[in-house]
Amino acid sequence: MSATVDATVGSALPELRVRATNVQARADRASEENIHDDSTAQRLGFQRGFVAFGQSLGWMSRMLLDYFGPSYYETGRFECRFAAPVFDDDDIAVRGEVRERVEEQGGVRLVCDVWIEKVDGTRPVAGTASAIVGQP
């Protein structure tokens, strides 16, 4: 479902489900203590190497572009915190929900809570995103 000027607070954004792949783990950066590498991450106290945060941003952007369309490129705002790592082979869902409607520039800025959710219900990445819909 795409964003419309009539979108109501509480309505859900189209969900995206992916299986995370730690593509950076294969990068040869051992000398840099690469956090995408299992052994380095474990020395720093983490369970395993991290999936790159850029991949998480990419998945969230896919969902947001699917919802907002071209307006996201021109009026989009996005902020998030990385509270915990996403790991290789994690099954994740990218989700969002309209939190607020704000009149702006002749349209309505839809402010949404957005997050990545693991199968255990934890949210390693969460924040807000918005764009203006219904501009003349």
Place this chain on the structure above:
Amino acid sequence: MARTVADLRVGDTLPTVLREVSADWVARDAAFKDDPNPWYTGPSPWGGPVAPITLTNADFNEFLRRNDFEMARLIPVGVAHEYFGPLPVGSTIETTCTVVERSERRGREFVTFEFVTRDEAGEVLVRHRDTIVRMPAPQEATE
């Protein structure tokens, strides 16, 4: 000896970077992010192909590497992006980098960079802030 982010202060800038939004860069970024949007290679609402909206998300990495900073144990902890227009494939963009926040908590260095990317006419296309933490080396870790 390479600098670390602990050497940076609020207000510091790193040299401005001019880059071409090449089809190759766009293809690599789209593949890395598993993002097959047809706008990246064909027609888009703006005419020709455009880059993934998060193309410049790794600027902290790019700028620190270009300036010989030590990259060990750097972890992103948060981002804030504002988008004002697409980055057309084939265009040239200019990006500035400024340190806007810095703090230390429990032996961990936090730094926030602001990156502003403009097109050839000087119009701002993307403004984003990235906060990263430099984790202490395991033998230096304190609680």
